[in-house]
Amino acid sequence: MLRYTIHRALLMIPTLLGVAVLVFVLLRLMPGDIVEMRFLLEGGQVSPETLAAERARLGLDKEIWWQFYDWMTGIFVGDFGISMWTGRPVIGEIATRLELSMQVAIMATVLATMLALPLGTIAALYKDSWIDRLIQVFAIAGLAVPSFWLGMLIILGLLLNFNWIPPLTFTPIYEDPAKNLSQLIWPALAVGYRYMAVAARMTRSTILEVLQEDYIRTARAKGLYERLVVGRHAMRNAMLPVITVIGLEFAFLIGGLVVTEQVFNLNGIGKLFVDTVTRADYTMVQALVMLVAVFFILINFAVDLLYAVFDPRIRYN
Amino acid sequence: MIKLSLSLLGTLALVLGGASTDAVAQTPKRGGILKFAVSAEPPNYDCHAATSFAFIHPVRPHYNTLLKFDEPNYPKVKGDLAQSWTMSPDGLTYTFKLKPNIKFHDGTPMTSADVKASYERIVNPTGGAVSIRKAAYSDIASIETPDAQTVVFKLKARNASMLTNFASPWDCIYSAAKIKADPKFPEKNVLGTGPFKFVEHVAGSHWVGERFADYFEKGRPYLDGFRAIFITNTAARVNALQAGEVLSEFRGHSPADRDRLKAALGDKIVVHESPWICSLVVTFNTEKKPFDDARVRRALSLAIDRWKGAEALSKIALVRNVGGVLRPGYEMAAKEAELVKYPGYGKDINKARAEAKKLLEQAGVKDLKIKFLNRNIPMPYTPVGIFLIDQWRQIGVTVEHDQPETRAYITGLRGGNYEAGLDFNCDAVDDPNLQLAKFISADKSPINYGRYTDRKLDDLYNKQKGELDNKKRYALIREFEQHALNEAYSIPIIWWHRIIINWKQIKGWYMSPSHYLNQDLQDVWLDS
Numbered sequence: 076m077l078r079y080t081i082h083r084a085l086l087m088i089p090t091l092l093g094v095a096v097l098v099f100v101l102l103r104l105m106p107g108d109i110v111e112m113r114f115l116l117e118g119g120q121v122s123p124e125t126l127a128a129e130r131a132r133l134g135l136d137k138e139i140w141w142q143f144y145d146w147m148t149g150i151f152v153g154d155f156g157i158s159m160w161t162g163r164p165v166i167g168e169i170a171t172r173l174e175l176s177m178q179v180a181i182m183a184t185v186l187a188t189m190l191a192l193p194l195g196t197i198a199a200l201y202k203d204s205w206i207d208r209l210i211q212v213f214a215i216a217g218l219a220v221p222s223f224w225l226g227m228l229i230i231l232g233l234l235l236n237f238n239w240i241p242p243l244t245f246t247p248i249y250e251d252p253a254k255n256l257s258q259l260i261w262p263a264l265a266v267g268y269r270y271m272a273v274a275a276r277m278t279r280s281t282i283l284e285v286l287q288e289d290y291i292r293t294a295r296a297k298g299l300y301e302r303l304v305v306g307r308h309a310m311r312n313a314m315l316p317v318i319t320v321i322g323l324e325f326a327f328l329i330g331g332l333v334v335t336e337q338v339f340n341l342n343g344i345g346k347l348f349v350d351t352v353t354r355a356d357y358t359m360v361q362a363l364v365m366l367v368a369v370f371f372i373l374i375n376f377a378v379d380l381l382y383a384v385f386d387p388r389i390r391y392n
Numbered sequence: 393m394i395k396l397s398l399s400l401l402g403t404l405a406l407v408l409g410g411a412s413t414d415a416v417a418q419t420p421k422r423g424g425i426l427k428f429a430v431s432a433e434p435p436n437y438d439c440h441a442a443t444s445f446a447f448i449h450p451v452r453p454h455y456n457t458l459l460k461f462d463e464p465n466y467p468k469v470k471g472d473l474a475q476s477w478t479m480s481p482d483g484l485t486y487t488f489k490l491k492p493n494i495k496f497h498d499g500t501p502m503t504s505a506d507v508k509a510s511y512e513r514i515v516n517p518t519g520g521a522v523s524i525r526k527a528a529y530s531d532i533a534s535i536e537t538p539d540a541q542t543v544v545f546k547l548k549a550r551n552a553s554m555l556t557n558f559a560s561p562w563d564c565i566y567s568a569a570k571i572k573a574d575p576k577f578p579e580k581n582v583l584g585t586g587p588f589k590f591v592e593h594v595a596g597s598h599w600v601g602e603r604f605a606d607y608f609e610k611g612r613p614y615l616d617g618f619r620a621i622f623i624t625n626t627a628a629r630v631n632a633l634q635a636g637e638v639l640s641e642f643r644g645h646s647p648a649d650r651d652r653l654k655a656a657l658g659d660k661i662v663v664h665e666s667p668w669i670c671s672l673v674v675t676f677n678t679e680k681k682p683f684d685d686a687r688v689r690r691a692l693s694l695a696i697d698r699w700k701g702a703e704a705l706s707k708i709a710l711v712r713n714v715g716g717v718l719r720p721g722y723e724m725a726a727k728e729a730e731l732v733k734y735p736g737y738g739k740d741i742n743k744a745r746a747e748a749k750k751l752l753e754q755a756g757v758k759d760l761k762i763k764f765l766n767r768n769i770p771m772p773y774t775p776v777g778i779f780l781i782d783q784w785r786q787i788g789v790t791v792e793h794d795q796p797e798t799r800a801y802i803t804g805l806r807g808g809n810y811e812a813g814l815d816f817n818c819d820a821v822d823d824p825n826l827q828l829a830k831f832i833s834a835d836k837s838p839i840n841y842g843r844y845t846d847r848k849l850d851d852l853y854n855k856q857k858g859e860l861d862n863k864k865r866y867a868l869i870r871e872f873e874q875h876a877l878n879e880a881y882s883i884p885i886i887w888w889h890r891i892i893i894n895w896k897q898i899k900g901w902y903m904s905p906s907h908y909l910n911q912d913l914q915d916v917w918l919d920s
Contacts, residue, residue, distance in 0.1 A: 120829055
């Protein structure tokens with residue numbers, strides 16, 4: 076198991092390096108830069124000399140290789156740089172938003188998992204019955220409805236019926252739980268519904284597959300209670316793909332709630348992503364992409380380890 | 393159309409007058425926090441390096457300027473930090489007497505040395521400080537401070553816009569001691585003399601200011617504070633306004649948002665409307681054929697029915713007013729009787745289009761195809777772009793509408809990687825020096841994207857700039873306008889129309905044609 080763990084951990088290094096090179100180059104292939112965005116967006120009459128001086132100040136006049144070298148050497152000493160837009164450290168800018176994004180991701184994951192596992196299992200056990208069909212309709216609707224659109228419906232429903240919308244600014248849960256939840260429960264519901272749909276369908280199909288296995292037939296032939304057959308044998312083996320889906324969805328939620336965050340005016344990582352890409356804030360985009368990459372890689376790593384826990388064959392291979 | 397224009401101006405007068413009467417009739421009340429939305433966020437805190445309304449709305453309440461616009465009587469200026477001022481008969485010396493007992497938020501007194509240091513930072517920034525309006529102040533030769541309450545500006549050349557410049561909302565007065573110690577101090581710190589002290593800025597979320605008890609205007613501000621909430625999504629902003637989570641958004645709304653809020657909130661809100669100092673102009677890349685030929689450019693201008701277009705587009709987009717190079721309604725702008733004589737501004741569109749076709753024929757241009765660069769912001773760029781495509785189609789021109797994301801759009805315009813593009817010209821104040829800069833030669837103007845040189849325009853620009861007699865300046869501007877529109881390097885299409893929706897309890901705020909003005913919140917109060 077230790078060898079397996081070390082092997083998986085070492086694989087993370089080239090992956091992150093590849094992501095770093097890719098994001099660095101792709102960003103600079105796009106036309107325009109942050110200096111134009113900052114000074115010319117509203118038609119400012121800024122002289123070419125001022126623009127050149129600002130580019131020099133931000134290091135944009137250096138060779139691309141030097142810029143990459145500066146960035147990499149910074150990362151190795153834990154310095155991700157200064158936002159070219161705000162002039163503040165990117166780590167601080169990200170930290171301001173990370174708490175909110177993490178909370179929405181956790182709430183959505185808890186909601187989705189709590190619903191998806193029982194619903195998917197029930198649908199599999201009652202395959203082709205009206206219960207199965209009802210759950211399938213509910214799940215397919217979740218897949219078909221974009222989260223941001225559901226979010227817009229939620230906001231409009233609250234506005235038109237109660238003349239109320241969720242708070243516009245974030246309050247940490249440890250300061251005022253009621254205010255915090257009144258803001259974040261709605262986006263968690265909006266994104267959790269789709270998340271639940273993906274996980275429920277995956278649970279149903281994997282349980283159906285596992286229920287056909289010989290060891291399940293053997294367990295039943297031994298006279299085990301159906302509860303034990305499903306809970307101890309079927310569920311445990313069916314969980315591997317479900318865990319993968321849950322893990323990837325969780326990682327996606329950290330930076331992927333771009334439109335949903337805009338709809339609810341959430342000051343999260345997704346909104347920051349859009350703003351910084353629009354402004355061509357290279358240092359910030361690079362840090363954000365690396366952050367999301369690290370999240371994905373760590374989640375994948377955790378999923379791989381869980382695979383090994385659930386399936387001993389993986390360890391031995 | 394004359395009727396329409398008169399009624400629009402009448403509406404403006406009523407709106408402005410209404411606000412004014414309101415403020416006079418009611419006794420202002422102390423207290424309350426004004427919550428308003430801002431649709432973008434400032435990059436840093438330095439007025440001298442900023443260009444965006446997103447900066448002005450949260451930051452301006454912390455600062456004062458030498459002069460400011462007299463809100464109900466725009467474009468008249470009045471003292472902000474200055475108590476009085478004089479201009480020498482030759483127009484080369486401006487002397488300002490400052491108001492007494494002005495303090496910065498840290499308790500230190502504000503004197504003429506601070507004004508001098510701030511303007512020197514604008515004119516000649518050092519130590520890494522950025523000043524993007526250096527050119528507007530390049531006529532300043534020296535700044536003297538004979539005593540702590542007096543500042544004297546000596547100019548190298550006469551500049552008819554100098555008083556307007558001194559009222560610019562961007563010219564915040566900083567502490568001389570702070571910028572001497574660190575010229576970049578204002579980038580990350582907010583220390584002004586304004587009616588509100590800085591409390592906090594949570595990046596991406598909100599900005600908070602609280603009443604400055606030692607403010608030099610006794611009894612002001614009326615508010616206990618303000619909270620600016622950054623809401624970038626339009627729908628979220630309108631929802632917040634409808635729910636009363638914010639009481640205003642001071643940049644502007646579309647007609648559709650106005651109608652929705654009016655229907656939902658009725659008399660709980662007040663709608664303010666005004667022509668806006670923002671115009672949409674089509675700019676032709678004169679380095680690309682056939683746009684190097686004035687006949688082709690003029691033909692494309694003649695094909696546009698601005699009057700009917702303005703009427704129709706005003707129902708769906710935030711544009712309404714037909715104008716030349718200056719904002720319709722501004723005292724220096726062409727009156728309608730003058731406007732209709734310019735190419736492309738006549739009321740007989742059939743005649744104009746026949747002339748356009750003839751010009752294209754004379755230029756030897758057949759089946760003209762244009763790749764038209766436009767901004768990917770729906771309001772008002774997309775509807776106006778579609779309108780133009782239809783107008784040009786009517787003289788046989790085919791247009792490919794290219795709407796890349798904003799970065800590529802700006803780079804395309806600046807780099808000359810386009811044939812024709814929908815450009816914009818937005819300024820903080822009505823000022824010929826600012827608005828005409830769009831049209832002078834590319835080597836004189838950083839915002840000329842047409843890449844042409846026209847020394848006649850440059851010469852007329854300089855003459856009007858130095859002309860202190862308003863009548864003579866008006867005549868020079870007309871000559872400039874006539875030539876610019878004949879050559880049609882850049883052609884104004886329709887001017888923007890500003891719509892502000894305030895909850896009724898906001899009092900003492902005055903509508904202006906600029907989303908950069910009247911935002912110090914000094915006189916604003918809440919009638920709860």
